[in-house]
Amino acid sequence: MPTKPTYPGVYVEEIPSSVRTITQVTTAATAFVGHTRRGPLNKPVRVTSYAEFERRFGGLTSQSAVAYAVHQFFCNGGSIAVIVRVAKAGSGKAAxxxxxxxxxxxxxxxxxxxxxxxxxxxxxxxxxxxxxxxxxxxxxxxxxxxxxxxxxxxxxxxxxxxxxxxxxxxxxxxxxxxxxxxxVGEGEGRPDPSGTVSKPFSGNLPDLGVELTVKIGDTEREFVLYDQDEDGEAPCSVAELALLLERKLRALPDAPGRHDFAAAEVTAFGNRLQTVAGSNDPEAVVRFVGECANDLGLEASVNPPVFALEGGEDGEAPGPRDLVGSEARKSGLQALRDVDDVNLLALPELAAYESTEDMITVLAAAQRLCREERIYLLVDAPAAWSGVDAVRTGIAAFEPVRSSHAGLYFPHLQMTDPLTGRLRSFPPSGAVAGVIARTDGERGVWKAPAGTEARLADVHSLSVRLTDRENGLLNPLGVNCLRTFPMVGPVVWGARTLEGSDARESEWKYTPVRRLALHVEESLHRGLRWAVFEPNDEQLWQQIRMNVSSYLHTLFQQGAFTGGTPREAYFVKCDHDTTTEEDVENGVVNIVVGIAPVRPAEFVIVKVQQMAGQFTS
The missing domain is CATH 2.60.40 (Immunoglobulin-like)
Known part of the structure; x- marks a missing residue:
């Protein structure tokens, strides 16, 4: 508030800054959509380690390509994954x-x-x-x-x-x-307690110097409940009786490999006893038999130590319709519309599809989602592509879904399956997503996630070993190749979008250029929300220019743009030229942002000239 002067002197006021910081959003949070062993259906769950994925989604199973992809993602440097479990409609049952x-x-x-x-x-x-x-x-x-x-x-x-x-x-x-x-029902009464519960003991305890027979499963033992010479002073309360009975049961010999008696528990509640075998086997039921046990009332109710859940059934692997999902029900891919921070999308199950039509159906829906939500899609080459000729023939099927919001990676990875210890082929999207996350963290989203630094961890080999000549046939088609080089190992050796074929001459040819633009767009989208409902005048336009310029200058200093000066690297326009009087009347403010992204050095040409003779001074 303005200071109200009341005395002669110097007054100090703190004036809030007019510059609002635009925070850079995440760049490599990766969504995996498909079948898992367990987990909530059609609900995005964020995990930050594979251990957390195992706890929430059950870990590896041979039926889940997603589980392996997530494992490879974290092994290659990924840090944030969003999992959407999808199952075939109508399948699966909870225990x-x-x-x-x-x-x-x-x-x-x-x-x-x-x-x-x-x-x-x-x-x-x-x-x-x-x-x-x-x-x-x-x-x-x-x-x-x-x-x-x-x-x-x-x-x-x-x-x-x-x-x-x-x-x-x-x-x-x-x-x-x-x-x-x-x-359920009318809900009259509480559920019966586990184990064996006695009748209430009233007043003084009865004579405890009796011989009891106890059976747990098929094992039967006899013991004296109370012996004055061995046990000393007799119990005077139900709590003391519980301790005595527990000590006697634990002293009995167990069946081989069992701990039913050794870990038995006897609890006093109110004026009753509850006896439970030291096992989570529902068959380990405690029974006190004989006339003495009846006289003491040790068996008012008899139940197993635990009640087992039954009837659970795994859901079948989702089909194309299940993966596409419903936007109204927020199922399948559409569940990601509820998530703010998703930058990459992997659908590893598609690689195993035999029907190209089904694959294209899912990819079309995925690319529509990616365009609307500013996400980059990682597409696995079909498993049927066994060589360069198969790629050149099959790539034509991807024409309907060629987009700058997606990149295609070939071939598959040969890795050791942790479940069997044998080599097995895996789609590469999970590992590539991890490489992208690692590259973003080390160099920035503007660095192409390819090259000798883009090593694929734990990869034994590739399903197809490509030569330079073969790579040269696929690269112009917009196919990102995975290669193996001596002293380096398997690496990502391509950074083009699906729209990046030479024939298309797209301005969004390269993956880092597209992803940098998506990063800038999302950061500005969130960072300028404060301007909504502000007076649409020159003061607002000036603040917007200051905020956006400050954000872009930070990227420039980090090396995201070309040019030796900020003027050569970016510009921001927000004034009467971009926002007309009609726009002001309609409540619209237009901001024009231009950036000069760094493009990867895809072809490094070295020219060698031989000197014709020797020069002397």
């Missing part, structure tokens, strides 16, 4: 289990636990229920275990009452990444 309750008049289902995502992976999940809460007669706890038997999630103090602050559906569905909960 589930229905928990019953005997608290009502009769046994009835009350709670259904379902894996959060479809797939066989959900069959490895287990859930356990106990009543060890501050209100053991009203609430319950729910634990979720993974396929390794490790406890992954815990939800305590749950209630079946919709009005309760810890209503099971609300708490689990908002907090779990593994399962969803749904109250």
């Amino acid at each position: 589930s289990v229905t928990l019953d309750s005997t608290e009502g008049r009769s046994q009835c289902p009350v709670l259904e636990i379902t894996a959060r995502e479809p797939g066989v992976w959900g069959c490895g999940l287990r859930v356990a229920v106990d009543y060890d809460t501050p209100a053991p007669e009203e609430t319950f706890n729910l634990r979720v275990f993974d396929a390794r038997g490790e406890a992954r999630e815990f939800f305590g103090g749950l209630s079946m009452d919709p009005c309760h602050s810890r209503y099971v559906q609300t708490v689990v569905n908002s907090g779990s990444t593994l399962v969803r909960a749904e109250v």
Whole structure:
């Protein structure tokens, strides 16, 4: 606010700067769309490492080209990937289990636990229920275990009452990444606890000096519950009885290779006991048999230690329609419209398509998305292209989808499959995306992602070994070749767009030129939002010129443009010449930006001249 002078002297005011910074957006966040082992369907998920991809999407499987492409992306220097899992429509089923309750008049289902995502992976999940809460007669706890038997999630103090602050559906569905909960039936009563639960002990504990027989699965053992000479003072409370029984069970010999007794747990809740075998095997049911066990009431209810989810089915690999998706439902490729930062797109499954028509259908939809969202598409050569002649014949099919927003890469990579240890052919888009990300980080988006620095990590060989002559046949067609050179190894040896064939003479011939332009466009698109609803006058135009010029000058200093001076490298116009009175009346401000991008030195020609004689001084 302006300072109001009240006394003679010097006043200091801080005036906000009129220059608003335009931040450079990301350049190499790569989207992978296709089939994975698990994960949410048609929902973009950002991952920053392959370990995170394994946790969210299940890791490598021979049925998923996307999983291998993501692995190669991170191995070659990628840092941000956006995964969209797609499955064939109508396929796939989530594993589930229905928990019953005997608290009502009769046994009835009350709670259904379902894996959060479809797939066989959900069959490895287990859930356990106990009543060890501050209100053991009203609430319950729910634990979720993974396929390794490790406890992954815990939800305590749950209630079946919709009005309760810890209503099971609300708490689990908002907090779990593994399962969803749904109250079924009339929801009367809580789900029965896991393991074996006793009847309530009232008043003083009964005589505990009895011999008990316990069975876990097929293993049966006998023991004396309380011996004064061995155990000392007798238990006086249910909690002390729980400790005694747990100690006795853990001292019993286990079956070979089992830990059912050794890791058994006995918990006291209220005035009851819950006994659970030390195993996540649903068959490891604890049973106390005999007259003494009945007298103590150790078997009011008997359940397995965990309840296993069943019935999960993997979705089938998506077809062309599934990959294209629906813009209305935001499925398939169209799910990327909800993501702000995606710069590259890879569809590794297309390389295996036998039908060229299906491939072109998906590529057409992908390129339309890329034009609208300012994304660059990495196209894998079809697996059927086994040589140069096949490429020269098959490239004609790509005429309908030749675009400056895409680049085609040939041939495929020969790499060791981590699942089998054998060499196998893989489409190159994942590895190329990693090389692009690495190049952007080291040199900038204006550097061609090709050359001896563009090495392909962990690549044993290429499916087709190209010579210089063969490379010279494909490069003018807009095909980016992968080559192998002595002392260097496999590298990316082309940086053209699909529109970059010599016959087209396109101004967007080179990949780095197109990607630099996309980078500038997206940065300006986001960085100038502040101008919306500002007064459309000379003051606004001056601020826009200052902001855009400052941004472009930063790129110039980094080496993105040609020219020895800023005037030769870029210009920004925003004044009465670009914005007429009619534009002002219509609320339009026009900004004209020109840049002189650096083009790659695709052909380095060295001329050698032999000296005819010797010169003497």
